[in-house]
Amino acid sequence: MEKEKQLVFGHKNPDTDTIASAVAYSYLLNKMGYNTEPVALGEPNDETKFVFQSFACPLPRIIDKINGEVKSVILVDHNEPQQSVDDLDTVEVTNVIDHHRIAGFETKNPLYYRAEPLGCVSTILVKLFAENAVEIPLNLAGVMLGAIISDTLLLKSPTTTDEDINAAKALAKIADIDYRSFGIEELKAGTNLGAKSDLELVRQDAKSFDMNGVKVRVDQINTVDLNEVFDRQNGLEKAMEEDAKENGYDLFLVLATDVLESDSRLLVWGDHKDKVETAFNGKLENNTMNLPGVVSRKKQVVPPLENAFKN
Ligand code: MN
Numbered sequence: 001m002e003k004e005k006q007l008v009f010g011h012k013n014p015d016t017d018t019i020a021s022a023v024a025y026s027y028l029l030n031k032m033g034y035n036t037e038p039v040a041l042g043e044p045n046d047e048t049k050f051v052f053q054s055f056a057c058p059l060p061r062i063i064d065k066i067n068g069e070v071k072s073v074i075l076v077d078h079n080e081p082q083q084s085v086d087d088l089d090t091v092e093v094t095n096v097i098d099h100h101r102i103a104g105f106e107t108k109n110p111l112y113y114r115a116e117p118l119g120c121v122s123t124i125l126v127k128l129f130a131e132n133a134v135e136i137p138l139n140l141a142g143v144m145l146g147a148i149i150s151d152t153l154l155l156k157s158p159t160t161t162d163e164d165i166n167a168a169k170a171l172a173k174i175a176d177i178d179y180r181s182f183g184i185e186e187l188k189a190g191t192n193l194g195a196k197s198d199l200e201l202v203r204q205d206a207k208s209f210d211m212n213g214v215k216v217r218v219d220q221i222n223t224v225d226l227n228e229v230f231d232r233q234n235g236l237e238k239a240m241e242e243d244a245k246e247n248g249y250d251l252f253l254v255l256a257t258d259v260l261e262s263d264s265r266l267l268v269w270g271d272h273k274d275k276v277e278t279a280f281n282g283k284l285e286n287n288t289m290n291l292p293g294v295v296s297r298k299k300q301v302v303p304p305l306e307n308a309f310k311n
């Protein structure tokens with residue numbers, strides 16, 4: 001009997017890991033006899049397009065709602081409902097593969113839930129392929145490697161583990177490429193800031209967090225030159241305000257990250273700026289603050305902010 005169809009997807013404002021992991025996990029599940037289709041909750045960014053084109057891997061279909069298309073779904077690279085599809089409450093979640101904190105997520109029925117504190121979902125998937133004795137095809141190896149490079153900023157982010165490094169090397173071998181030179185090309189492809197409007201920049205890689213009842217939005221902009229971002233500060237602040245008023249965010253942070261130097265600078269809009277100063281133990285100057293050595297939103301930005309809001 002054929003299994004009922006399921007959709008596999010990552011978070012809104014998709015990054016390379018979210019899309020590559022949906023595609024790779026769907027492939028693995030189908031090899032295991034499931035009937036799944038990977039989809040994306042939004043347009044892939046320039047970095048993701050570069051990675052998928054490099055390995056001639058087709059990008060998944062884009063949806064914005066389930067709209068009754070399936071009864072159950074599979075999540076990768078997220079679990080917090082506000083980062084997921086808007087009508088998630090109309091379907092059952094049967095599997096989750098993730099590497100984030102678990103927050104606000106609950107189900108009616110038992111499910112398969114695999115969470116590991118690794119740098120990338122694709123690293124977990126490399127293990128799942130091995131556990132199920134399924135070979136990773138060349139093009140999937142390439143996009144999964146692209147996902148690890150993206151999430152770990154070429155294995156330099158503090159989220160990087162030995163397992164990520166080993167997975168990246170194994171995938172580079174299958175894809176038959178030099179991961180360092182490919183990684184630099186990939187990160188540069190993702191920083192094409194001149195082509196984007198201020199509103200696109202503050203929305204592109206943004207995630208929402210509920211911190212003690214306060215709606216906090218945190219966007220990350222990767223660049224190879226922080227001045228390229230801060231030359232546009234006025235426009236970015238206006239865009240943050242517009243996006244916040246439209247969507248009810250109380251506090252909006254843009255984390256601009258120099259991917260080559262592994263440093264960041266914050267731009268902040270909204271209420272509770274004192275919490276930002278407490279979280280990062282510094283003073284905002286003209287709504288900005290340097291964060292030397294900070295590159296990870298998940299590990300170096302969200303936890304200290306959460307702590308500041310608890311007090
Ligand atoms: Mn992600």
Ligand code: MN
Pocket residue numbers: 017018077099119120121151
């Ligand atoms: Mn990820």
